[in-house]
Amino acid sequence: MRHNRGYSGMRKHLLFRAAFWFLLTLASLLLVFPSLANAAAGIRQVTEMRSFTDVSGGMEEEYKKEMFRAAESYNRGIFREQQQRPFSYRGEHANDPLYASLLSEGEDGIIGILEIPAIGACLPVAHGTSETILRYECGHMYGTSLPTGGESTHAVIAAHTGLTTAELFTHLTDMKKGDRFSMHLPGCVHTYETSEIRIVLPEEESRYLQVREGEDLITLYTCTPYGINDHRLLVTGKRVLPDPEGDTEGGEILNVESFGRSAVEKTVLLASIPSLLSVAGAVSVLNGFRERRRHQDERRRSV
Numbered sequence: 001m002r003h004n005r006g007y008s009g010m011r012k013h014l015l016f017r018a019a020f021w022f023l024l025t026l027a028s029l030l031l032v033f034p035s036l037a038n039a040a041a042g043i044r045q046v047t048e049m050r051s052f053t054d055v056s057g058g059m060e061e062e063y064k065k066e067m068f069r070a071a072e073s074y075n076r077g078i079f080r081e082q083q084q085r086p087f088s089y090r091g092e093h094a095n096d097p098l099y100a101s102l103l104s105e106g107e108d109g110i111i112g113i114l115e116i117p118a119i120g121a122c123l124p125v126a127h128g129t130s131e132t133i134l135r136y137e138c139g140h141m142y143g144t145s146l147p148t149g150g151e152s153t154h155a156v157i158a159a160h161t162g163l164t165t166a167e168l169f170t171h172l173t174d175m176k177k178g179d180r181f182s183m184h185l186p187g188c189v190h191t192y193e194t195s196e197i198r199i200v201l202p203e204e205e206s207r208y209l210q211v212r213e214g215e216d217l218i219t220l221y222t223c224t225p226y227g228i229n230d231h232r233l234l235v236t237g238k239r240v241l242p243d244p245e246g247d248t249e250g251g252e253i254l255n256v257e258s259f260g261r262s263a264v265e266k267t268v269l270l271a272s273i274p275s276l277l278s279v280a281g282a283v284s285v286l287n288g289f290r291e292r293r294r295h296q297d298e299r300r301r302s303v
Helices: 002-057 061-084 097-101 202-208 256-302
Strands: 110-116 121-127 138-140 153-158 180-185 188-200 216-224 231-239
Touching: 002 110, 002 121, 061 153, 180 216, 188 202, 188 216, 202 231
Parallel strands: 121 138, 153 216
Antiparallel strands: 110 121, 110 180, 138 153, 180 188, 188 231, 216 231
């Protein structure tokens, strides 16, 4: 009877050990999943931005000029339209083939790269604000100026806050007046300085997203506060001219590769935590089996 009780106790101990390591590994996986998913999203974003820079770098100068002429013509039309009918949100993309054809070259449909040094963000910007786009990227809001700059333009760039799969604009609340951000386009980098920060209700937002005659603006747009999302955070920047350090012709996207390395390193580090726990758990359970086998052998010898 004593041997049976000892054998039963060892079996319970082994099951407890296996359950403990399983739950610990599962808990660690749940804890690191948001950061792991964000790091994986970073790798995807860097891949898209690298593709954009490769395509842009291979463009003929005359072709770039033609792209900008078409976008500027579109922006003049937006200004005229808003003088007749103030801007209001009209859908994710509105199935406008002209809009979809502007500034977009690669398969990813990326029209530029938004860099926000104050919050450590470097993000691809695509046409429209569909959920497919906003899951991993920033979206240009249809009905606002394209982000090519110029007088009487106001582009709106939207992104989510608080996603478990990607940070995007989660830290936009840390922006302050005077912080600069840049829009990287084929052959140029346009820099903007934050001049207005507003938190408004959804029904109030349109009045702040209009083109203002003679001004060159970009507004970064997201929902707030985190987890509630019943207001909108609008961070508006005015174009800095001249700005020899940040606003250049033929500017390079310098941060893409470093963001890529950071995302890969973070993914490997975070993925290693549950992996190491799984290995440790497997070793612990294996040792338990060995102890159980030794106990059985000792029991047989004592009979």
